[in-house]
Amino acid sequence: MHGSFQRSTDSTGHMVYNELKLRIMNLDLPPGASLSEKEMALAFDVSRTPVRESFVRLAQEGLVHVLPQRGTKVALIDPAYVEEARFMREQLEKAVIRLACVSFPEEQLLQLKHNLMLQEESMEKHDGKQMFELDEAFHRTLFEGCQKLGIWSVMQQMNAHLNRSRRLWLNASSDWRHLYKHHQQMAAYIEAQDGERAEALMQEHLSLSITDLEVLRAQYSEYFIPASSEVKKKC
Amino acid sequence: MHGSFQRSTDSTGHMVYNELKLRIMNLDLPPGASLSEKEMALAFDVSRTPVRESFVRLAQEGLVHVLPQRGTKVALIDPAYVEEARFMREQLEKAVIRLACVSFPEEQLLQLKHNLMLQEESMEKHDGKQMFELDEAFHRTLFEGCQKLGIWSVMQQMNAHLNRSRRLWLNASSDWRHLYKHHQQMAAYIEAQDGERAEALMQEHLSLSITDLEVLRAQYSEYFIPASSEVKKKC
DNA sequence: ACTACCATACTACCATACAAGTTGATGCTC
DNA sequence: GAGCATCAACTTGTATGGTAGTATGGTAGT
Incomplete structure (x- = not known):
């Protein structure tokens, strides 16, 4: 479940996803922090596509909220x-x-x-x-x-x-x-x-x-x- | 959770996701069936990008399995x-x-x-x-x-x-x-x-x-x- | 007839370019 | 100076081309 069966380090997308999830759970990326596809793409030195993929995954888990045309934020603790x-x-x-x-x-x-x-x-x-x-x-x-x-x-x-x-x-x-x-x-x-x-x-x-x-x-x-x-x- | 808070019919990607999920849960797309980004993109008359996004979502929920460079299949019932x-x-x-x-x-x-x-x-x-x-x-x-x-x-x-x-x-x-x-x-x-x-x-x-x-x-x-x-x- | 090999037709993956919408600041009007 | 329109700088959303890896089927060699 949660894609856990697949090698987690295979594709670029999975690497970005794992890294971001880690930072969010460690509060290294605190709740409410703003993310940006472009910014992350630059930081990881990859294109926007795999970053975007990871955002979709994280959003599916409720870890981030994607606001169309407005930005992506780390979900606040409810x-x-x-x-x-x-x-x-x-x-x-x-x-x-x-x-x-x-x-x-x-x-x-x-x-x-x-x-x-x-x-x-x-x-x-x-x-x-x-x-x-x-x-x-x-x-x-x-x-x-x-x-x-x-x-x-x-x-x-x-x-x-x-x-x-x-x-x-x-x-x-x-x-x-x-x-x-x-x-x-x-x-x-x-x-x-x-x-x-x-x-x-x-x-x-x-x-x-x-x-x-x-x-x-x-x-x-x-x-x-x-x-x-x-x-x-x-x- | 599961993106349920967001309008489900907003973007093309969400529409494709909802439609595919419905078909899978209805067994209209039976377990083991092969999917394809290109094929689905043609069927829905959209580009491969939103289709791919929906695959990522579905994979995250364990509804499909993405095999890199091999294909995407509806998950068998375990x-x-x-x-x-x-x-x-x-x-x-x-x-x-x-x-x-x-x-x-x-x-x-x-x-x-x-x-x-x-x-x-x-x-x-x-x-x-x-x-x-x-x-x-x-x-x-x-x-x-x-x-x-x-x-x-x-x-x-x-x-x-x-x-x-x-x-x-x-x-x-x-x-x-x-x-x-x-x-x-x-x-x-x-x-x-x-x-x-x-x-x-x-x-x-x-x-x-x-x-x-x-x-x-x-x-x-x-x-x-x-x-x-x-x-x-x-x- | 059988096997090894290779070309071809797929697949998902990634990068890039463009489109569409939001936000905020700036300058103009009143 | 207050209020409003406009524009520029963001954001995410979508489309598309190219790449690498895989499975398949036909062909040449045995």
Whole structure:
């Protein structure tokens, strides 16, 4: 899904797409930033065509908004979508970890444990960026072990809003050790096949994702869509 | 999401995209069918550029597969994805109808009842196509009432595989009256705020989606990805 | 009859040129 | 000076030509 099956580095178009997506998710291209086909074409030293292609892809994922004859902007973070994404993850991850507690392949279990080791290292180095990526990888492995990678893929799309706000959150302070302990215990519950406790833990774990959303909205107001109900979302 | 916020009929590219997507979901363009930028450009009497754009969009949604320098084909239905989509819908729709039983706007409730009336009419006319669309609209309204339309949108992407197989199913025989009764009872449970029964009913309702999947696979084998584990999916 | 090879007719990909619309500033009119 | 028209500098949208890679079918050689 999402073209993920195709080599991502094949064509120029895919390279530009991957690069832009990376920058957007890293907030290197902040929400609301103006893009331009021509400008990007110059920066990447390619023609407008592959750049335009990547814009189409990104627009399809809701990461940018193309305003005909007016310009292309990085999509603002929509608080409504952030909550929806959190809700979606909660339901799906609870169901998945329950499956994992019934049966989970050895290979992915080892991968989880290896991931946990790397998380320890990252915490010691206070490497927030890597910690974020390991967190992603951990949850992804859960879906992989349950043969639900397709669901993970489409979830990532809605996560575009949630993850960017989490990215802001980690810039502030984040209690990584707390999340790490959760992950560690999840792996233990899976091995012990304790679905009940695992599901409850997952719910608690994901609740932390947006606890401080209102704080973030106040601090980085220019990155979010105004809550006003009369303002259309397509800005 | 999915560019749904933009006028769908504005540019030539969007028109081509919408038209192709419609034909694919209606199985008018069957799984495995070969497309061609040039051919489509001639058929729609436009240049290759907007056609190419639409291919990129469709590829991003997993509806077509673009093989560089080889051609573009309508994606085969992946049985694994069909099951994943069913699982995903089950989890999310169960959660949503539970929310609906706590609080549900009057406007959407009326919409549900109106939809049910139309379903009766369609059944009398034995109009399977319209019945299918009304079914879609019914479930969509549930999400709308719970302010979870974003989730509905991304779910539609994974549903591309599930819905096409359901489309095959309705070509055979389908017990629409059974599904209608389910829908009717759901509305009743929502009004009575009986979340427990509503969730159970939803689970039963969605289980019917793929009961005969194996039969379909046998009957329309050329539309599905071979189950063989050694064959790569990217064909 | 069979195989290796090569020409041809496709394909998607990229670059470029042109068209159409929006925005904002500038200068003119009142 | 305030307001309006006009124009210039952007933007994305579309059309087209050329390029490289692939599959196919016919042909020459065995």
